[in-house]
Amino acid sequence: MTSQQATERVALAGQRVRLREFTDDDIDGVCSLVGDDRVTWYLSFNSRDRDQARDMLTGILERAQQQPRTEYYLAVTPLDDDQLVGFARLAFAGVQAAKLGYAIAHDHQRRGYATDAVRTMLDFAFGPLGRHRVSAAIGPENAASLAVVERVGFTREGVLRDHVFTNGAWRDSVLFSILADEWTPSAG
Numbered sequence: 464m465t466s467q468q469a470t471e472r473v474a475l476a477g478q479r480v481r482l483r484e485f486t487d488d489d490i491d492g493v494c495s496l497v498g499d500d501r502v503t504w505y506l507s508f509n510s511r512d513r514d515q516a517r518d519m520l521t522g523i524l525e526r527a528q529q530q531p532r533t534e535y536y537l538a539v540t541p542l543d544d545d546q547l548v549g550f551a552r553l554a555f556a557g558v559q560a561a562k563l564g565y566a567i568a569h570d571h572q573r574r575g576y577a578t579d580a581v582r583t584m585l586d587f588a589f590g591p592l593g594r595h596r597v598s599a600a601i602g603p604e605n606a607a608s609l610a611v612v613e614r615v616g617f618t619r620e621g622v623l624r625d626h627v628f629t630n631g632a633w634r635d636s637v638l639f640s641i642l643a644d645e646w647t648p649s650a651g
Contacts, residue, residue, distance in 0.1 A: 473535060477583035477649065479575050482537040482551055485523050489538055492547025492568075493520050501569040505605040507627040535587070539567065539580045551580040553588055559595035561588055565608075577611050582649050585615065589643045596643070600626060600636035609637065617641045 475482040485493075494516040496502060503510040511519060523536045539549035549567035556562050563584060567577045588594040600623055601608045613619075617639035625633035 473537060473587075475537070475583050475587055476542065477579040479542060479579040480548075480583065481540050481542055481545075482580060482583055482587075483540065484527055485520060485536065485538045485550075487520070487524070489547050490517060490520055492538075496547065496549065496566060496568050499569055502566055504630065505602050505608065506566055507564070507600075507629065509629055535584075535592075537584075539565070539576060541571075541576070548576060549580065551584045553584055553592070553594075553597070555594075556598075557596075559593065561592070561594045561597050563588075563597050563599045572607065577608070578614055581611055581615055585641065585646055586649050589646050590648065594643065596640055598638060598640040600638050602627075603635055603637050612639045612641075615641070616645055616647075618645075 472484045473482070474484070494513050497508075497511045497516050497519060498513070500510050526532075526534050526536065533555040534552065536550060536552045538547050539551055540546055541548060547568075548571040549565065551563070551565040553561045553563055563581065565577055565580055565584070567580075585597060588597050598620075599612050599617060601612065603609075603622070618641065620638045620640055623636045623638050626636035627634050
């Protein structure tokens, strides 16, 4: 990726979703997403109130302007409208590697949005971003997310014991990864 590309706003399209940069106008959607215990129960942070969600969004917007860019925290919307239904995040870690995270709002789950967002992010990671490896750490009780990464071709590497502290307790995560030569780019 050239330095000019790194400063441009990212807009990606999958088969079901679009991934775009967050804006200040996303605050209500961010509050709904990260303030919902049904969603955050499976994430690496507890639910957030409006002030905490605002701080989170401000941080996302600030990091999107940093150069060199080391994180792509993108809003997930359906293809046919701009309503925020989730997020997908790639954070650079290690040599040509990235960590993947994602979440879909409870009322929009089971529509294929997470799978499509992950595929779209992997196309981005292994294409323009030139990553060699992408990993994902998922709570062992998060059956839907485990199915997403297995469906798109991640390999289970093992368990990260007491990996995150959320909801008042330490929680394990299952570590998955996929390498560039294992990835088949999406059609379209």
